[in-house]
Amino acid sequence: MLSKSCEYAIRAMxxxxxxxxxxxxxxxxxxxxxxxxxxxxxxxxxxxLCKKKILQSIKGPNGGFYLEKKDLKITLAQIVLTIDGDNIYKQCILGLKECSSKKPCPVHNQYKEIRKEILTMLENNTISNFNDKLNTGKYFLKNN
Known part of the structure; x- marks a missing residue:
């Protein structure tokens, strides 16, 4: 669903x-x-991400990547749009190039609802929403 680049971008952010x-x-x-x-x-x-102004960076030996407090409001949807574009909200789950309400695939209507839920979840979650969960030690950004 999301590209590997997008998955890494979200985890990094x-x-x-x-x-x-x-x-x-x-x-x-x-x-x-x-x-x-x-x-x-x-x-x-x-x-x-830096080129698209989603992330900040400083070059040099003491440099690195960082976010300012205002950047904590960046949503997962913004990251997805930056890396993968809006295909996740438009593409056919069966991979058909022409799939629409006028010419639907067999699962078009069901998947349309799922796409709406995915969009809502991505728009309603900022990158900082997960910090408390991660701090509990019960949630992870990488596999062991």
């Missing part, structure tokens, strides 16, 4: 959001390690 006000900057290596992502792959994703 949630990880970085935990650092706001603490040690604010995170290196590519630190992010990659904490979300279990390939370092070169996550570096490209982080650069794209």
């Amino acid at each position: 949630i990880f970085i959001s935990q650092k706001v006000g603490d040690v604010p900057k995170a290196s590519v290596k630190e992010i990659a390690t904490n979300i279990n992502a390939p370092i070169h792959f996550i570096a490209k994703i982080l650069q794209e």
Whole structure:
């Protein structure tokens, strides 16, 4: 449903959001390690997020990636739109290029409702919504 790039982007943004006000900057290596992502792959994703003004960065030996407090209101939907575009809300679950209300696939109407629920969930969750859950130790951003 989401591309691997988008999955990593969301996990990285949630990880970085935990650092706001603490040690604010995170290196590519630190992010990659904490979300279990390939370092070169996550570096490209982080650069794209910076280019689109979703994430901040400072270059140099003491540099890194960071978010300001105002950035904690970034929604998962904004990240998905930045990385994957709006295909998740439009594409046919069966992969048909032409699938619409006028020319539906067999599951079009059911999946239409699911897409609405996904959009609502992504729009209603900011990257900071998950920090309390992660702090309990019961939720994770990477597999062991």
